[in-house]
Amino acid sequence: MLQIFSMLEMAYAEMPFEADECQVIYVDNGMYHELNHFVADNLPMLKNLFRRNGLEFCYMPAMFDDDADLREQIRYRIPWLKSVDPEAIAKLKAVDSKTLETAITSKADQSGVVYRGDKEEKVMKIDISDPAKYKDQFRQIARAYGAKVARNMHRKLAADPDLENLFYTLLERKPKGVIRKIIEEALIDEEVLSRVVIEKDCNVYLPDYNRHIQLRPMEKTLFFLYLRHPEGIAFKDLVDYKAEIYHIYGHLSNQSDPDKVRAAVDRLFELDSNAANEHRSRMKSAFEHEFDSVLANRYYITGKKGETLNITLPRELVDWQVQF
Secondary structure, eight states, X not given: OXXXXXXXXSOBOOOSSOOOTTEEEEEOOSSOHHHHHHHHHTHHHHHHHHHTTTOEEEEGGGGGTOHHHHHHXXXXXXXXXXXXXXXXXXXXXXHHHHHHHHHTOBOOOSSOEEEEOSTTOEEEEOOOSOGGGHHHHHHHHHHHHHHHHHHHHHXXXXXXXXXXXXXXXXXXXXOOHHHHHHHHHHHOSSOOOOOEEEOTTOOEEETTTTEEEOOOHHHHHHHHHHXXXXXXXXXXXXXXXXXXXXXXXXXXXXXXXXXXXXXXXXXXXXXXXXXXXXXXXXXXXXXXXXXXXXXXXXXXXXXXXXXXXXXXXXXXXXXXXXXX
């Protein structure tokens, strides 16, 4: 039988990193070889099982096996690196054993442990008495916690309509919680914010990260508007900037028909329209597709709904090569 205990009900060492909401992490306490062999031998099946339920199943030893994957995760978390040399990979793996040793410390006396990474910090003990039921127990975890993540996502979708797309994009791309923590401790001395170059063709280029950010015309319009107004703008006050929005969007959209430009912009101001939030969400997704949210949230529009929103990037890092 699958048993679920809270952190307060079970003496369990705190994980040395903050897992993501979508992550379920298998921890081998070194005692139950049959269960550990089952996980190692069936890892692709388990990953697919959890992925179908919107979760990422993490088997920590395997998270350090693929040098190419580690290289991509380092570049995602440290986009200012021009290249990831073998020394960086070796340094990452050298920290690995110490972190794993800390992470698997557990006083669970009868089972392997699956750690559920969310604010409730659940741990699940696996019944080891019947190996034939291992797969079914993992299926229970995937269904129960996949449903929970889905409910949380649906609640958030009203405020962030593009969250689902962002969620599944990042499920594949962003560093796993444990690897992110190790990258930060082993390889980062100081964060580097890239300059933003608004090129003559209005493309958005971050030269210090060597990234072009792909934005649609309306997302780019709002991005440029907020860069031009470091004091910030509440969405309810966007109507006061209508003429400026028309001007920027008309320049970006390549629309020769002014009525079409006006219609596209006017959708931002329709009664009960959520268009501005949708564009804000897509802007966020575009940046977080390229590099980690720890840095990305300096580049897109942030702030609480109903309050003044802004882009917090220092404006001395913005280089306008085009004028509106």
